[in-house]
Amino acid sequence: QLQLVESGGGLVQPGGSLRLSCGAPGFTLDYYAIGWFRQAQGKERAGVSCISRNSNSTKYADSVKGRFTISRDSAKNTVYLQMNSLKPEDTAVYYCAAEWRPGDRYSCSYDGMDYWGKGTLVTVSS
Numbered sequence: 001q002l003q004l005v006e007s008g009g010g011l012v013q014p015g016g017s018l019r020l021s022c023g024a025p026g027f028t029l030d031y032y033a034i035g036w037f038r039q040a041q042g043k044e045r046a047g048v049s050c051i052s053r054n055s056n057s058t059k060y061a062d063s064v065k066g067r068f069t070i071s072r073d074s075a076k077n078t079v080y081l082q083m084n085s086l087k088p089e090d091t092a093v094y095y096c097a098a099e100w101r102p103g104d105r106y107s108c109s110y111d112g113m114d115y116w117g118k119g120t121l122v123t124v125s126s
Contacts, residue, residue: 002027002115004096009120012086018122020081022096029072033099033106034079035113036070038092038122045095049081050108059108063089086124093119 008020022034035050049070050059058070069082079096097113099106106112 002032002098004098004115004117006094006096006117006120009094009122011123011125013126014086014088014124016086016124017082017084018086020083020094020096020120020122022079022081022117023077024098029077029079029098030074031100032114033101033104033108034070034072035097035099035106035108036081037095037097037110037113038090039095039119040089040092043092045110047108047110048094050099050106051079052104052106054104056104057106083122086122088124091122091124093121095119 005023012018033052036048037045038048039045048061051070051072067085072079096117098115099113
């Protein structure tokens with residue numbers, strides 16, 4: 001069973017940057033669309049960004065457009081979420097998730113994801 005591992009979270013000041021990584025030791029991510037979701041304390045888990053299997057398509061939540069960038073490196077078997085201009089409201093546990101669909105389709109929805117990582121905490125605070 002695919003196991004996803006997130007890394008790169010931490011404490012950063014407002015306006016700062018972090019890069020999150022999502023890997024799958026022993027498995028290839030090439031067959032899956034990958035999404036990043038986040039859950040702030042007391043709130044529901046929400047989608048942040050997704051990328052299709054072949055990187056032809058990406059999606060972003062309105063709240064992160066222009067600040068976050070999702071990408072994938074097949075050679076490193078890793079999907080990244082570059083987060084710039086971070087705000088306190090970006091504070092959350094960030095989860096990586098994988099979705100398999102025929103072709104290059106993907107839903108980028110919470111219910112559509114087949115596998116989840118355990119999350120990495122991002123705290124934006126001065």
